[in-house]
Amino acid sequence: MGIVTPGIVPATTLMAEPVPAWLGRWTAFAADLQFSDLPEAALDRARLVLLDSLGVIAAGMREPECRALAERLAARRTGAAPAIGSGLSLDPRDAALVNGAAGTTLELDEGNQYARGHPAIHVVPAALAVAQEVKASGADLIAALVLGYEIGARIGIASKLRVTMHPHGTWGTVGAALAVAKLHGADAAMIGRAIGLASSLGLSTSRRTMLEGATVRNTYAGFSNQLGLTAWDLAESGFLPERDGIGTVYGGILADDFSADAMVEELGTRWEIARNYFKRHAACRYTHGALDALAQIRAESGPLDPDSVRSVEVATYVWAAQLDHPAPETMLAAKFSLPFALAAALVRGEANTDAFRDEARADRRILALARRVMVREDPAMTAQLPSLRPATVTLTLADGRKLSAKALTNRGDTEDPYSADDVRDKFRALAGPVWGAERSEDIIRAVAGIEKAERVGALLALVA
Template identity: 60%
Template sequence: MAITTPGVVPASVLVTGHTPGWLTTFARFARRTRYEDLPEEVVARTRLVILDCIGAMLAGRREPEVAEAERRLGRTGRSGSKLLRAFLGGTAGTMLEIDEGNQYARGHPGIHVVPAVLALAADRKVTGASAILATALGYEIGARIGIASKLRVTMHPHGTWGTVGAALAVARLRGAGAGEIAETINVASSLGLTTSRRTMLEGATVRNTYAGFSNMLGIMAHDLVRSGFTGEVDGVGSVYGGIAADDWRPEEMVRDLGTRWEIARNYFKRHAACRYNHGALDALARIVAEAGGRLDPEAIRAIEVKTYVWAAQLDHPEPASMLAAKFSMPFSLATFIVNGGATLDAFRDPAREDAVTRALARRVRVDEDPALTAMLPGLRPARVTVTLTDGRVFTAEALTNKGDTEDPYAATEVEAKFMEVAAPAIGTDAAGAVARAVLGLDKAATLGGILELIDMK
């Protein structure tokens, strides 16, 4: 009987039948790289990424869904397993849409790796230096898969290549050899989720679990390899070359490897909303400043936004939940004006149900400008025009998001953000102690003190 549909076989396997060259190179690189080999810029940025992720986790853990999930599934502390700690950490870290990301990978590598590293550190002695190294390496492979492939437009990037990132970080922390690292990458590549992009548009909060599953499955992937399970010869090429994504360019997995670190090209967020909104929010902030520091929402006739294609999709003016509000450009701009910023509270139910904010959101129009779309991925442009009822018109444009590699936040601003989101969760003194410990992480003999403060030990 003839086979009518051939299987998806990566080009590297068709040609050689062996492990692809990029995977061998990357696995050897991950095995031989020591903490001492990391450039200072990478060490400094990785500390900030870990701090940012912990802040997002602490703030997100206070959300009722996370608290109830922890009650039902079991505690994340001493009585909880490393798998549960990793799952709840990744889930909490994405609840409020404030975690860092990488524009070139088109996703959030950090929150897919850091909870797994912390969960493993709770069960074994992990030095601060080894945690930094594992995080940087896990971030690197996850981000590079995102760069080397084009994820299907119907999929959400959370819960996909981040699983490979978590698995590599875990394997490196456990001292795996190059062959074991390669096998772990292949096994983890098959464990990504079938994520739906519509979850973010509809505000379906199952989306917030995607990163949680990546952290959990990343740990499991390495456990499975040590149990004797095997993966495809080129699992990443199969999955990201024709199943979850296409346009697979394996050369990107090793281009400038060791000299260009993706974690050093990341971005941090201050607006508590989808990053696609940030350019417009930055432009609106300039308009508010030009108007004297405040705009009366009832004196605004209309707001028009021209932006790139992905941001233009976020045009629903009446979001039905907090998550949907964070993915609504009209609501994000309206709540910024009414509440003086796109803060955590500006997207909660009281703000979302405010009649003035809802009415203003309905007066926001969002359209794609193909010329702005053409500037992706290096730039994330938006042009905002505010027309007042008295006839005055204000216009401002942002080519990049504040916090991007091209316009980065200072380290002190990232630290200030951590305090803003973490202090309400664990108290100002404890948050300050966590910040100091993470910023001095490279000198720490263990992560025990940090884990105690954030209740993961």
């Protein structure tokens, strides 16, 4: 048998080679970036992303497993970093883990359609934990958040993650590490070291976890945040990364077809955080086109008796068409079931957080209706990815009438965005049960003026 892989380049030769041009440009860009360099469009969205993330983390922290994890970690060691909305203070690394996990639990965290993932929830918990530790200003926090979001999203854009992988817990680790390095005032060399180390720390995530409802999936983003802090500790301790770990890992290990050009295309002028999306349906984004089409039908037809719906037909793109299990066994699995999400929305009026809990999953009307939902892939719709996320929903009623509607994009996408008021209303709905109306409004005001804060401690005290 012949040798099928090249030999190892000696370390002295390897370290003498220059870093790839794209990476050198990126580390210099990140080191030089100041808050004042950010355009208003990126700043506006960053404030909303921060607010939205705080809301989804606090609401997720109310789930039993997230609360139990926070309590277990607090019993072992405490620190100054809050497990948001819990009243518990943790070591920063533990807080980054718990807050990241809580932020994905309800499937309401923001995302980026071009990156095919959720950059913010991989960055915000790590940035908050470190900002408290280094006594960062609000402007420092926002700059770090935008940078971490940018590099994570661009890795997602520049590569094609393996289809068996879940995007959580992969390139988000690099985003977290960059945010942490920036908050520590790292120069270009140390930024390169930290993100290079982080590239080797991505998880072996399984896509099946979301389909089976295995809630280990909710921890993936938490570990990305925690490992982002660890990457900085490793960098400061003198550990060395592969010369181009990002290119290697996302060019042939976790992903393929890494494009160095995509990493620097319009760098500094096109900001990925300004192209994000927010979510109002508490379910996998692949279900949102169909849920939006159903909402159109309901708006045009008026009240519908769910028991009068003989069948529901859904034509959509490939990733959404895979979510066709009509009888999910857990809350997470229900959020990744198009039949269940549509049936719950028809019976309960909307696909909110309660639509996927135990009570809803035991509702015989929802379960019976979910079995009458047929989902199929339309190859023409698949071909419209990633810019469009189309779905056509057709209801056949007992009296023979057919009601149909089509959505080309998801509400909240760049092409059909939610307004700032919509995002704030979502925050109020999630935060109110945790903090009450008065404190929720205080948090909204604090985030709206975050760049004026000399320290982030006041905001963290509000959400602790």
